[in-house]
Amino acid sequence: MKPKILIAGALAMATALPALAAEGDPVYNYTLIEADIAEIDDETVGAFDAQGWVGGDYNRFWWKAEGEFADGDFEDAEVQALYSRYISKFWDAQIGVRYDLEPKGETYGVIGLQGLAPYFFEVDAAAFVSSSGDVSARFEATGELLFTQRLILEPGIALDFYAEDDPSRQIGSGLATAEYSAQLRYEFTREFAPYVELAYEEAYGDTADFQRLETGSADDTVFKVGLRTMF
Secondary structure, three states, X not given: OOHHHHHHHHHHHHHHHHHHOOOOOOOEEEEEEEEEEEXXXXXEEEEEEEEEEEEOOOEEEEEEEEEEEEOOEEEEEEEEEEEEEEEEOOEEEEEEEEEEEEOOOEEEEEEEEEEEXXXXXXXXXXXXXXXXXXXXXXXXXXXXXXXXXXXXXXXXXEEEEEOOOEHHHOEOOEEEXXXXXXXXXXXXXXXXXXXXXXXXXXXOHHHHHHHHHHHOOOEEEEEEEEEEEEO
């Protein structure tokens, strides 16, 4: 699927949402963007993670985008366009498409679940099937610990799973990688919240073997400085 087709489909989904909303159900919108920089292997690496939605209480169009770049070039970048449907209190089911711009153009079908788990953990879980038949899954969860109304610690975990080995991408089957993070931010306002984040990244199984052969290590600790905005 070409990027233009993906964009056209996303716009069509967004345009259709007001019609999908129940009668009398107002239309809202939400956007969250995080951007940070880190020093990795003597190289300055920038990254962004953004998502948002528009719609009512039962039907929403979700978009998600993330990427990582160094020396002015993107090393990883993806976008998602999803239809989201309320299924139970605090939980939405999602279905749509994902397009990887980097490291190579690839289209995926997406089915997922997003919502609020017990103890107020935000959960985002999704399964992906690529146009070439590769199956993978991603699980992310974050929580919040309030020191004050403005100073907030956000622990998080992100796990990536793959159904098959892919030596060309240095990926092994099963649990491939995990990131454990702790973000400390100060919310001057919802629109302006600088943060520092410590993340520990580790590879497992065959993915760890691939990384050891390439870099000599299967884990890394990264310190990030960034800015979060929400509106």
